[in-house]
Amino acid sequence: MFFMKKIGVLTSGGDSQGMNSAIRAVVRTGLARGFEVVGIRRGYNGLIEKDFTTLGSKDVGDILYRGGTFLQSARSEEFRTEEGQMKAVNNLKEAGIEYLVVIGGDGSYRGAAKLSEQGIKTYGLPGTIDNDIPLTEYTIGFDTTLNVVMEAIGNLRDTMSSHERVSVIEVMGRDSGDIALHAGIASGVDAILVPELPWDIKETSEKLRSGFSRGKTHSIVMVAEGVGKAENIAHLIKEYSGLDTRSTVLGHIQRGGTPSAFDRIFTSRMGHKVVELMEKDIYGVALGMEKNEITYHSFEDIFAGRETKKALNKKLYQVFEDLI
Numbered sequence: 304m305f306f307m308k309k310i311g312v313l314t315s316g317g318d319s320q321g322m323n324s325a326i327r328a329v330v331r332t333g334l335a336r337g338f339e340v341v342g343i344r345r346g347y348n349g350l351i352e353k354d355f356t357t358l359g360s361k362d363v364g365d366i367l368y369r370g371g372t373f374l375q376s377a378r379s380e381e382f383r384t385e386e387g388q389m390k391a392v393n394n395l396k397e398a399g400i401e402y403l404v405v406i407g408g409d410g411s412y413r414g415a416a417k418l419s420e421q422g423i424k425t426y427g428l429p430g431t432i433d434n435d436i437p438l439t440e441y442t443i444g445f446d447t448t449l450n451v452v453m454e455a456i457g458n459l460r461d462t463m464s465s466h467e468r469v470s471v472i473e474v475m476g477r478d479s480g481d482i483a484l485h486a487g488i489a490s491g492v493d494a495i496l497v498p499e500l501p502w503d504i505k506e507t508s509e510k511l512r513s514g515f516s517r518g519k520t521h522s523i524v525m526v527a528e529g530v531g532k533a534e535n536i537a538h539l540i541k542e543y544s545g546l547d548t549r550s551t552v553l554g555h556i557q558r559g560g561t562p563s564a565f566d567r568i569f570t571s572r573m574g575h576k577v578v579e580l581m582e583k584d585i586y587g588v589a590l591g592m593e594k595n596e597i598t599y600h601s602f603e604d605i606f607a608g609r610e611t612k613k614a615l616n617k618k619l620y621q622v623f624e625d626l627i
């Protein structure tokens with residue numbers, strides 16, 4: 304009897320816009336190349352609980368343009384344990400799943416690497432809005448998130464201007480200032496505070512004060528989550544500058560919405576490429592984009608590159624500084 308090779312696909316960690324598009328690309332390319340594809344629900348929890356479902360082409364219809372992930376996502380405490388990982392490996396082997404595509408962030412990649420050590424052929428697709436995965440210039444959902452933030456800032460600008468206020472906006476990025484820096488440049492904000500660089504609230508307040516003296520009617524300060532709470536920063540700015548200040552936490556709004564054209568195409572290309580790697584029997588790798596090519600690197604190289612990625616793009620920060 305002939306058995307088709309099976310691909311498993313799951314989404315893990317914080318969801319990001321474009322995960323659905325990535326799943327769709329894995330499923331459709333997999334089917335076109337003669338694989339069977341199994342969806343695993345609720346991230347690593349689904350692996351432990353055998354929450355599996357065979358996916359046909361129609362099952363991934365109507366999802367390309369939806370944010371979130373129809374397979375759902377989770378942060379799984381049980382999977383962090385060796386026992387949980389062994390359950391997952393046994394369930395994968397029992398179901399005959401030889402290849403596993405994990406769409407998630409750094410933590411999900413660490414889980415994938417553990418499965419790889421146990422003989423599962425695993426692949427990582429960079430699913431996080433934070434853009435904090437090494438050896439890829441973009442992560443899934445990052446571009447969409449920038450557009451969501453940009454639109455929100457546009458709305459805030461209107462009311463801040465009417466009232467001559469300073470708006471302190473907190474965006475996501477637990478350890479990374481990439482959203483703050485990119486969305487800040489795209490929105491022409493007045494100050495960007497990121498966890499990777501030192502900042503001085505007195506100096507920032509002074510700059511804002513002098514901006515108002517020159518006739519500005521509003522100012523926007525972008526704060527990455529990793530720096531601290533927007534409310535506290537707004538309070539300090541008010542104290543040092545005397546300006547009327549408000550804070551807004553954009554929160555999970557940033558992780559929603561229909562994926563941008565960039566994210567749809569990026570994820571379609573990666574989902575396609577990952578199946579090609581399976582055909583070539585290349586595994587234990589994470590995919591990404593470098594110089595507009597879809598590239599891949601071993602999980603070891605990705606983890607080793609962690610510190611470099613954390614350094615933030617200083618040239619881009621310089622662009623921001625020269626434009627304010």
Ligand SMILES: Nc1ncnc2c1ncn2[C@@H]1O[C@H](COP(=O)(O)OP(=O)(O)O)[C@@H](O)[C@H]1O
Binds near residue numbers: 315379383412417
């Ligand atoms: N060191 C690790 N070893 C095994 N599994 C891990 C490890 N780190 C994270 N995971 C698994 O990956 C899941 C997602 O990781 P998390 O860091 O929460 O999100 P992300 O993948 O978006 O960075 C965790 O809930 C856990 O199940």
Ligand SMILES: O=P(O)(O)OC[C@H]1O[C@](O)(COP(=O)(O)O)[C@@H](O)[C@@H]1O
Binds near residue numbers: 316317318409410430
């Ligand atoms: O939805 P949750 O669990 O509150 O996660 C919030 C976190 O999600 C992120 O956007 C992405 O984090 P991950 O890469 O770990 O998924 C962080 O910036 C933020 O701190």
